[in-house]
Amino acid sequence: MAISTHESVGVGRPGGTPPPGAAVRRRSAWLGQHMGTAALAAVIGYTIGHYVGNSFANGYENVAASGQNDVSNVLALTLAVVGWLLGSGALNYPIAKLVGREPAPETEETGVGRFFRYSLDHKVVAMQYVIAVLLFLFTGGLLAMAVRTELLSPTTHYFGPGTYIALVSEHGTMMMMMATSVITGPIAGWLLPLMIGSRRMAFPRVEAFSLWTFIAGYMVILTALPYGGFPTGWTGYAPLQTQASGGMDSYLVGFIVVGSGMIAAGFNIAVTIINYRAPGMTWSRLPIFVWSLLAVASLLALATPTLATGCLFGILDRTAQTAFFVDEHGGSSFLWENLFWFFGHPEVYIMALPGFGIVGEILPVFTRKPLFGYRVGAAGMLGVALLSFFVWQHHLFQSGINPDMRPLFMLTTELISIPTGFIYLTAMGTLWKSKIRFEVPMLFALALYFNFLLGGISGVYLSDVPVNVTVHGSFFVMAHFHYTIMGGLIFAFFGGLYFWLPKMTGKVMNKKLSLIHFWMMFIFFNATFFPLFIVGLLGQPRRVFEYAQRLQGLNDFSTISAYLLASSFIVFTINFAWSIFIDPKPAPANPWDSLGLEWQVPTPVPYNNFDRIPLILADPYHYGEPVHTPVADLGVPAVALAGAGGGGGGPSGGLGAGAPAVDGEGGASDV
Amino acid sequence: MSDTSASAPRLLDRAEEAAYELRAQEGSIWTGSRLLIGIVAFVFASLAFAYFYLRSSNNSGLWRPHGVTAPTMIGAPIFAIVVASALLNLYGTLRMRKGLSVDWEVSGWTAVGGLLLATGLQIWELTRLPFFPGSSGYSSTFIGWAALNSALLLTSAYWLETLLARAIRMRKAVAEDGGPARSTAPPARLFRASLEGCSQYVLFAAVINLLFWVLFYVVV
Secondary structure (H helix, E strand, O other): OOOOOOOOOOOOOOOOOOOOOOOOOOOOOOOOOOHHHHHHHHHHHHHHHHHHHHHHHOOOHHHHHHOOOHHHHHHHHHHHHHHHHHHHOOOHHHHHHHHOOOOOOOOOOOOHHHHHOOOOOHHHHHHHHHHHHHHHHHHHHHHHHHHHHHOOOOOOOOOOHHHHHHHHHHHHHHHHHHHHHOOOOHHHHHHHHHHHOOOOOOOHHHHHHHHHHHHHHHHHHHOOOOOOOOOOHHHOOOOHHHHOOOHHHHHHHHHHHHHHHHHHHHHHHHHHHHHOOOOOOOHHHOOHHHHHHHHHHHHHHHHHHHHHHHHHHHHHHHHOOOOOOOHHHOOOHHHHHHHHHHHHHHHHHHHHHHHHHHHHHHHHHHHOOOOOOHHHHHHHHHHHHHHHHHOHHHHHOOOOOOHHHHHHHHHHHHHOHHHHHHHHHHHHHHHOOOOOOOOHHHHHHHHHHHHHHHHHHHHHHHHOHHHHHHHOOEHHHHHHHHHHHHHHHHHHHHHHHHHHHHHHHOEOOOHHHHHHHHHHHHHHHHHHHHHHHHHHHOOOEOOOOOOOHHHHHHHHHHHHHHHHHHHHHHHHHHHHHHHHHHOOOEOOOOOOOOOOHHHHOOOOOOOOOOOOOOEEOOOOOOOOOOOOOOOEEOOOOOOOOOOOOOOOOOOOOOOOOOOOOOOOOOOOOEO | OOOOOOOOOOOOOHHHHHHHHHHHHHHHHHHHHHHHHHHHHHHHHHHHHHHHHHHHHOHHHOOOHHHOOOOHHHHHHHHHHHHHHHHHHHHHHHHHHOOOHHHHHHHHHHHHHHHHHHHHHHHHHHHHOOOOOOOOHHHHHHHHHHHHHHHHHHHHHHHHHHHHHHHHHHOOOOHHHOHHHHOOOHHHHHHHHHHHHHHHHHHHHHHHHHHHHHHHHHOO
16 A cells, blocks of 8 residues: 655645645536546446346355355455545556556646546535535434334334334444544545645545545445345444344445445544644644544544454455354354454543544533643543553453453443543533523533433443343443434534534534524423433343333333434425525624634635645633744634633734634734 | 744745745655654554454454465465665665666656565455454454555555656656756756655555564464
8 A cells, every 4th residue: 555645736735736925727517527526436346246246146055055155245245435535536547556656746627527526625525524414314214213223112113123124224323434434534535734724634635534534335235235245243243244134235335335444534634634734733742633633533443443353354264265254164253252352442532532532622622711721631532542442351251251351341441530530620620600501502611511411421330240141132231322322422423513513614504503403402402312221221132123012101202302313403404505505694703712733724615725834823722811932824814813701802912802703804914 | 843943033035935845845854754754553453353353352262273374375365565676766766866866757757667576465364364364363353454555555556656757757857957857947857856755655655564574374
């Protein structure tokens, strides 16, 4: 795998683009390769794979006996992904490199068409990610509705048990795949260079690759349903994995594809943060969101290869007839469990940490106070990331771990609550005695802390072996991780969207609809999942479509709440479509009076982000100080200068708070 | 690495900006190549974990029945060729540092040939195995090793080949500036940064081959 280099012209810009101010050649986005050609090539690849697989593997004894040709499935899915990447243009440069070609100069594209093409502009890629992530989220959400519908009654069934577990598995896998990238793709992809004063991501092609593999992974995992689904849940446990029908191939290939994108994203984020910080952006001035991304990037890059390797072993078991996970032939089903959870537990923090990073950015803005305990918060994030590599065996307390090892992993798991407490401390210290502006992003941030508290505390209980033994495999566990992942990450994602959409799109979301969305989501999220703690404690097992009659009331309450929770997303979708596309209203340049560097550039953000590389002069949390150091010298008139005074306070060297400037009218060179 | 130690903070002028971004790109290649090695290390660590886990579990007494071993007559040449290719490329890189780019080109093309040959042998070995893939824990992990090692060797060969091809293309452009080995032009500097990273990666591949050669062929 080669590290890409660029030609001298426009060094430092995606694909070697011309320097700022130079004439930019524009071309139609519909010429050449785009999503349509990618889809066509994927279909062709899929067909070829199936044909070839059937040609040489149909005669295999195991294929003839079972009527299930996993070789054909895996080849078809793999070639479909290769076709998708070829058709999109993702492989053009890697192929051209074989003959020593330099990358073609990137041309700035305009119009809607650029969002359907392989783009090297991190802002375009991030917007593509937004749509892809929402697609993932809503598809997984629909599957959740099917699951909850089945649970309306313990005796009347809409689906058979096989279909039910296939729906549960598909829902869980899709949501987990989505959750790994929900912030690192759209929000981090858009903001990271702007926050550190860079004109680009370190490797724009790697970033684009992560997006296109993410979309390919979505399609691959969707194919599991026509293949008959898979019965393992998102954890893919062996030996069920080895025995499952063709849908399991989609799971294994899908996780390798999405995992490749995750590794690429983590790799790119880490390299960008280390190398592309603007002059003056010292480690102690790094925004807390960037610290969270650095922690997450290390997890993405180092934990995900284990999952991908485990999936490869699974594929070999199903196609080449190896026996990695087959106990009777010298393998071990516990091997999968270990490999999976060595990735799977860091995965939890891959999902949690960027959420904490986002709310860490939101809190100071809406409390008009500096972030309390900045260094403690950053240390907490790195501590969580490090410790997350040493806790995976707590998932095996009940399934074969040496009992003598249980106390060790109980201890490491409980230890992780300490750095998590650091992160909470920064939030509570920032909120202490502050005058909070209850804007929509702030409401989502506060909701995260409420939800994650319940999820986190129930997690501490679950890490204790006696409790774990009691509630393992029940809805209690299910409620716990929904409180951490949906209650934490997804609330943070929406908080971040509402906070940064005015910068990303230049348009403002309808506030009334946004508030309706928030309150519906917050109330019905808790109404859906809190009862599941209770039914779990009362003994309802996960992944089983029948349950005790006495639990029907709570289940029905949860299901109806889930429908209302889903309708909150419809409100969001209507709001998004209305505010961004149908009746757009221009957003003020800095609607929240943030000191963040990303808010100091014009909207829409120029192709190269900054005309001059900014000189960073201070961290972006000097709120509430009557006189403060400007955050950066941008070398051009600033678009707005956020007031740092408490409660929307006074001027700070330029435009005062509460007086958002029109683009380009700031007048101050220091921001 | 970012330059964050300016004693008198001021905005960079345009020329300094270009130099600054070039340094950032060089740094990215340096960091990226090391991180890539870390990522691949975790892939092979997973394989090593599988090896030791299944070996210590010895389920059904089928870790390695009757001491079966993959064909040493194929495995040993693969290992030897990979190590030789890595050392040859390292030697070429050291010569490149002294300004002798032709030496590197010769050693580089030879190393690419060696890596491709090793990949071919690794795949061919799969057709000459004295055991069925699922007959034991050893056989399963060996198949996993063959698949992963083929990918490792192919990516090494790909990276090296792209650098060699680029060196040929840029030869004329930077001829008056000292050639790819000495030129201060940005493409040459980025090329050299990538070459350093590539050499580390190929060496890493050789180390991995050494470790797993011991595990699969030497340790009984």
